[in-house]
Amino acid sequence: ATHFADAAGGISPAIAHYLEARAEGGFGTVITENLGVHASGKSTGRMAMIDSDAALPGLAGIASAIKRHRTIAIAQINHSGRQTSSRVTAQNLVAPSAIPCPLMREIPLELDLEGISAMQDAYVAAARRVESAGFDGVEIHAAHGYLAASFLSPYSNHRTDDYGGDIAGRMRFLREIVRRVRSAAASDFLISVRISANEFVPNGLTPEDAIVIGRAMEADGVDMLSLSVGVFESYQQLTMLSGEPESPWLPMIGNIRQALSIPVVGVGRIKRPEAAEDALAAGQIDLAAFGRTALTNPRFPIEIMQSPQDAESACIGCNLCLGRSAD
Secondary structure, three states, rough: OOOOOOOOOOOHHHHHHHHHHHHHOOOOOOEEEEEOOOOHHOOOOOOEOOOOHHHHHHHHHHHHHOOOOOEEEEEEEEEOOOOOOOHHHHOOOOEEEOOOOOOOOOOOOOOOOOHHHHHHHHHHHHHHHHHHHHOOOOEEOOOOOHHHHHHOOOOOOOOOOOOOOHHHHHHHHHHHHHHHHHOOOOOOOOOOEEOOOOOOOOOOOOOHHHHHHHHHHOOOOOOOOEEOEEEEEEHHHHOOOOOOOOOHHHHHHHHHHHOOOOEEOOOOOOOOHHHHHHHHOOOOEEEEEEOOOOOOOOOOOHHHOOOOOOOOOOOOOOOOOHHHOOO
């Protein structure tokens, strides 16, 4: 997150300027930071919120800024679930089960069926706003232990009703959102879903689970699957430090991709163009995602095209960016 939203969660022009610089720098697709679908899931004091139509002008400004460079614009939507604080949301946290995140240590309310429906409505309404604002697609964030992810995982979902139990039940929350978004959107409106392919916690999601989830997403009309790793308790697996191996998750992602037919996005400290090209050539991924690389060098793709032997991410993996907040 840029923390460029205002104190009320309003979308500031700074977000559009930041993302436009990456589009102008040659990235083929720009996916926004996570945009909040409901006040109960606000992650930081300056998270950009799209929980009402008041967000439409700001959203349209972002979409226009990205697309004027012939770049695909996708808005990521999210609810933080139990991985935030009531000091930020000013209301009770919600989750599939009344189990606190080990890091946040705040007991959430277990959503009843009415609450589940309300949260699903919030995701669907946010996706509608994204499409209305002119984006090419939406990415539903169901990774990293946030609300949709917490329904998927037996690590956080201990329900015994239709929204818990086996993996079919745990997928129900997300699948119902995806189906509603797909049925309401134009046929050429892209839907991406991001999941954690391995949560690296006891009883967490595994690569085998990711294949099952990915196949369900295919069946429900998802166009692209973004594969990340981790939850808050294992977040160091995603935000690796300087000196750790480059792009360690690409072989695992490749194994999952072989079981799917939709495009798969790979992430995880991809720093050199050769690492991405090798993964593409090996059939491990269809798209390479650059997070901290794009933060440090918005012109990374253009520099690859101009002088590939000299192109390298300026990110050193210090992770100071992750500790900074404008709250």
